[in-house]
Amino acid sequence: MNSIFSTRQHALVCSLAVNKLDGLLILGHENIQYITGFTGNAAYAIMTEKHQFLITDYRYFERAQSECQGFEVICRDRDNESLGACIKRHLLNIEHLGFDAAFINVQAWQDIVQSLTGITLSPIVGLIEQQRMIKDEWEIKQIALAAAIADQALNETMPYFTAGATERDVALELEYRMQKLGSQGMAFHTIMLFSARTSLPHGVPGDQKLQAGDFITLDFGAVVNGYRSDMTRSYILGAASAEQKAIYDTVAAAQHAAIATLKPGVTSAQVYFASKAVLDASPYAKWQGEGLGHGVGLFLHEQPFLNAKTEYQLQRGNVVTIEPGIYIPGFGGVRLEDDFLITDTGCQVLTHAPKPFEI
Known part of the structure; x- marks a missing residue:
């Protein structure tokens, strides 16, 4: 078996064993x-100290045999x-079973539990996710490869940011190049947004056409072997106004302040407040986004989360995003x-x- x-x-x-589960x-x-x-x-997996089963059906059986x-x-x-x-047939000498409670709906679980x-059944949340917070070398390589694909795809897409291009067209071009x-x-x-629509933190690309002087915000990521990257860039088509540049510089300074704190032993909250201090001191404090970042891996958003209430101490092997933002309705965002x-x-x-602000 792979080590x-x-x-x-x-x-x-x-x-x-620690959680007293069979x-x-x-x-x-x-x-x-x-x-x-x-x-x-x-697929459904049963994990015990002595027995490990993966239950699937004819559609995935051969694939599962080769991958498991x-x-x-x-x-x-x-x-x-x-x-x-x-499932019951393969629960050998099991008295106390935990189950992955965050990933099944009530009706499906009721159908299973009848058997x-x-x-004794115990809902378990976060047991494997906590283990996944620390990435091994193979996982880090997959995330880095996904990030490299996103980097290159954006580089190839930059010429498509021209006056008259729509959000949807440029988003499709970027996605095509990532998959290629x-x-x-x-x-x-x-997420691909132009002009005042960049104030939408998670807006959907539409028919908005790009014009000179418009904000551009794009948030995107690639996937390699199930592992994800996550990157956001903000630009101006042509010359930026003084206000646009001030907003961009504030967000950049907030990101740099957070990055400067990143090391083992620092808490998620400390990283968050380093960024927030910059945003709070700016004229744009009331338009700052909530939270600062999150872990990334098999999930796009996974532990640890970087916010005011998380006291998790960063460890070697965590992969996290740092993503401060300012979002001003009717004007735009970065x-x-x-x-x-x-x-x-x-x-x-x-x-x-x-990160050239003016393109």
């Missing part, structure tokens, strides 16, 4: 991929055996976002696309 998955599985078994029913696809290596859907590390793959006959019955009589460069789809729905790996002594930036 990476052996290490992850051993760590999870130790967590089960086993864990893993339901989240990203969590299943992290623990087993299987990248498909329609350390798990016996079970092909369920969907016509003749319910999912709950199949799990005699077993090897991205497995998009890390999330691309956000700058990069991905950072926490190293032994500080941080390493993974996203390298340049």
Whole structure:
């Protein structure tokens, strides 16, 4: 078995013991991929100290056999055996079972639980996600590759920022180039906004046409082996006004202040407040966005989160975004976002696309 998955599985078994669980029913696809290596859907994993099963069906059985590390793959006959019955059949000597509660709806769980009589069931949230916060070397490489694809795709898309281009057209061009460069789809729905619409933190690309002097905000990411990058750039087409430049410089200073704090032992809240101090001291304080960043990996937004209430101490192997923003309704907005790996002594930036404000 691949040593990476052996290490992850051993760590999870130790967590089960600490939480006094005989086993864990893993339901989240990203969590299943992290623990087993299987990248498909329609799968359910059972993890105990002595037994590991991945339940799927004929559509994914062969693929699961080739991808799974350390798990016996079970092909369920969907016509003749319910999912709950199949799960129960493979819960060997299990009295107390945890389940991945964040990844199943009530109706689906009720259908399963009917078959799990005699077993104590405990909803578990965040057990695997906490383990995933610290990225191993292979994971870091995938995120860095995704970031490099996004960097190159943006470089190739820059000539398309011309007067008359629509948000939707430039977004499609960027997405096309990421996929041509090897991205497995998009890390999330691309945000591409022009003019006053840049005040929408998560706006949807539309028919707005770009004109000289307009704000441009684009937030996008690539995917490599399930791992995501996340980057935001803000520009002006042509010459910026004094007000536009002042907003951009404020956001850039806030990002730099946060980056300067990034190192092991610093809390998420400390990083957040370093950025917030710059925004609070500016004329644009009331238009600043909430929060500062988040972990990134198999999820676009995963632990740790960088905000006022999170006292998590950063550790070597965390990959986080730093993305302060100012959003002024009716006028426009600026956000700058990069991905950072926490190293032994500080941080390493993974996203390298340049930030010329005027293009």
